[in-house]
């Protein structure tokens with residue numbers, strides 16, 4: 001596991017509080033309840049790491065974790081609201097400024113429940129990220145909830161829908177069964193070392 005030893009660093013309420021070094025960061029985004037915290041815990045091989053992101057008062061902050069060679073950044077889960085025009089309108093200026101301006105940001109991990117993939121806002125996130133030239137890894141999580149054939153079909157549909165976006169890759173994932181865990185770890189480790 002390339003992310004062994006991951007540990008909570010800080011919660012940031014203002015962009016000026018972010019660490020002022022050059023360490024690469026990977027940001028995790030997804031609709032609330034998609035399985036983002038579980039995926040971060042699974043990737044790091046810890047049960048409770050992302051628990052801090054669910055602490056009342058911290059759910060709307062940028063929560064940062066140290067991992068070997070960089071940081072994982074947990075962005076607030078978004079809701080079911082209509083598609084916002086821009087990222088700041090969706091999330092407020094903190095997240096908007098982070099996504100649009102943070103030089104440390106190397107990649108986005110977009111967490112989607114495989115049974116409800118590609119919400120309008122998921123797609124918009126990926127378009128923003130592609131526009132910025134970031135790598136994107138789509139984790140279709142809770143793959144254990146579908147039979148193998150149905151999961152494979154869902155993956156192919158998502159890949160087809162995202163074929164026009166550069167630097168986006170999608171894979172099956174499950175925090176419960178650990179399906180896809182090694183592949184995801186390898187992809188993310190390469191984002192931090194590149």
Ligand code: GDP
Nearest residue numbers: 032033034035036037038077141142174175176
């Ligand atoms: P978050 O709001 O995106 O951080 O979502 P959580 O990680 O808290 O997960 C939301 C719910 O989905 C919880 O009840 C989890 O136990 C469940 N869950 C998350 N990942 C998986 C998975 O891979 N498989 C299954 N079966 N359930 C999952």
